Amino acid sequence: MKNIFIIGVGLIGGSFALDIKKLHPESTIYGIDKNEAHLTEAIALNVIDKAAEFEDLEKADLVILSIPVDAAINVLPKVLDHVSDNAIVFDVGSTKEDICDKVKNHANRRNYLAVHPIAGTEHSGPKAALNGLYKNKTNIICEVEETAFKLQEKALKLFSDLGMRIRYMNPKAHDKHIAYVSHLSHISAFMLGKTVIDKEKNERDIFDMAGSGFESTVRLAKSSPAMWTPIFQQNKTNVIETLDEFISNLNHFKKLMEEDNFEAVYEEMESTNYIKDILNGIQ
């Protein structure tokens, strides 16, 4: 792996760049980004070695497409137009059905691997890039059989070197389940933040009353709207289904309280408590 291209030098792409450079010090890491300031910053931070253009992709051994999913869906075919037979191209988006569908008939479909690393923070931009971000993280790969075997191998070797665990899923199942375990959490955090800010906007002192529990619950409301809006758009049907169920559960909880049925309120919480065991499996 000599020539590595990172398209979108933010948290996710930048973190791949840092770890790959450590694994392959001989490689050159090129950055492509429509945000010139991010490119300059990424070079200054030694996240990438130099800036590049789409025309340079013909020499790529590896291309990582780490941009918002609405942009990714348009840029991926262009990337596949440029790369050679030996290049593996993977995206990192939080939705997989639309992007897989978009390139299913592309002449270079077999250069592409649909990937979703379950890693990140609520921060963004090149300065958010972290060493070792992917260690022990789950990496979901979709429709692996559509990728050329030797390129699958190349990508899997890299993921293994980064310390990731692989899970294979089809894009439809991925998008459905990720709506529950990721997308809904983000909406919940944003709307919880909104509810409290709306109420307390004239009483900023009130946030002195908030503890680490509140912080934990709304942490994801720091996330980038530019990244998350297209995710919700592409995964609209699944996300609306999760919202329906979440709202229905909240209404039920409220109704139990209104009816003074606090035994049932207790049961609602008690029966969810075993999330402890589930969470112990995460991280």
Added chain:
Amino acid sequence: MKNIFIIGVGLIGGSFALDIKKLHPESTIYGIDKNEAHLTEAIALNVIDKAAEFEDLEKADLVILSIPVDAAINVLPKVLDHVSDNAIVFDVGSTKEDICDKVKNHANRRNYLAVHPIAGTEHSGPKAALNGLYKNKTNIICEVEETAFKLQEKALKLFSDLGMRIRYMNPKAHDKHIAYVSHLSHISAFMLGKTVIDKEKNERDIFDMAGSGFESTVRLAKSSPAMWTPIFQQNKTNVIETLDEFISNLNHFKKLMEEDNFEAVYEEMESTNYIKDILNGIQ
């Protein structure tokens, strides 16, 4: 401060015990708890020195009432019946209006200080007790003027030694605002956990897809239902109001998605993003 009594030797009471023993090594820390196993465990862990009974409270210099708020409301008058003029008694509950109302005409009302330390974790029991839990944490004191001046002084000296910042509020305002910045977060976490568990109960593998974001958002769903049910009961009116507003915000977000108004979806998130600045003030 020679004789310190902790009623309820769990996370909150136990953490006070650990820090107070460090500040006052000459003191004896007594534990009162209806759970015998917790008393035994607290002694074994050196969280308390010895077990005691209500009759022993007459020798108390300080009594900390750290039990669920439904029990606290019944136990506090009994404690005030037993203590001497020199004892300061404070509770630590997450609701303040009902307990202040309960003892407002008690002969020993001036021995009592209504306190809510904004500290804790999602764990419980004596083994959850932590050294230094209260350092740099906010401590809300309600209707301070109802407590004897020399006993206020004693309590404030302790809170200052523990490193806490004091905020004074009236019980009504406390209960209203804490519903937003604490109680609602807990319900949101529990119902989010429930939504995902209900959907995915037959597919435990799915939780492999969950990342630290999901964990952060549902962390509070590990909390004790025995502690939280009476809090929601005592703060019913305020909590229902927060739920109404949260559900209404979620419905609005869903409606924007259904109408494909993703510009407005972006705006919803963008306008909540400044929670970053607010959260920077916490912890």
